[in-house]
Amino acid sequence: MVKHIYRLGIVAVLLGLSACEVTIGSDPQTPPTEDVTTQDPPGNTATRSGASDEGVAEIGTGGGIATSRPPQPQPQAQPQSPPQPIAQTSTSFETRCGWFSNPTPGNISLYDADREWIIGVQGGHQVATDWDWPNFAPDQWVVTNVGSYGYGCACMDVQANPATGTINDIRNVRAQAIAICQQDPALNRWANLFP
Incomplete structure (x- = not known):
């Protein structure tokens, strides 16, 4: 009978130690531990793994729960900027006709059927x-x-950049009678600018 009580006391101590190991291993600041083997009643061996990287709790047969550190948050991807439009410049010359305007020094535009x-x-x-x-x-x-700042009607061969509305190169410029631009229905939208 004393032997039996003595064995029960040893089992209780071992289970208590096993529970302490689980508690210590569950501390998120404690690094992963090596595999621990505890003795339960004779003939019954339980093995529990230390913390795993996946943050999954593992249940052993020795009566305790081996837990791991919570998973570390993954760095979030930085939001990408929307793609910027690439300015396309025409490589060939095209003829554009409309109101040629030079209202002040350094400011010159051609107003045609499409735009300024x-x-x-x-x-x-x-x-x-x-x-x-x-x-x-x-x-x-x-x-x-x-001075002589103002406007007239003209045609010119240009290399234009539709994305920015700019002209990058000019050749073969021809002045025309103002009546040609005034009577062109495609240029009616500019009637307030060029009466």
């Missing part, structure tokens, strides 16, 4: 190559500002 095409902006975009100014006769040019 910027030839130059003071302090900004300027056609990089030399180009011939349209040779307007006095009756083909309307003065709107001090």
Whole structure:
């Protein structure tokens, strides 16, 4: 009988130690431990693994629960910027006709059926190559500002950038009669700018 009570006391101590190991192993600050083997009643051996990287709890047959550290948060991917449009410049020349406007120094545009095409902006975009100014006769040019700043009707062969609305190269410029632009229905949208 004493032997039996003694064996039960040893089993209780071992189970208590086993529970202590589980508690110590569950501390998230404690690094993973090696496999631990405990003796339960004679002939019954239980093995529990230390912490796993997956954060999964494992149940052993020795009467305790071996837990692991909670999974570490994965770094979140940085949001990507939306792709920026690539400015496409036409490599060939195209003929564009419309109102040629030079209202102030350094500011020059061509207003055609599609849009305003910027030839130059003071302090900004300027056609990089030399180009011939349209040779307007006095009756083909309307003065709107001090000096000779104003507008006329012209056609020119240009390399344009539709993405930015700029003209990058000009050649073969021809002045036309103002009546041609005034009577062109495609240019009616600019009637307030060029009466």
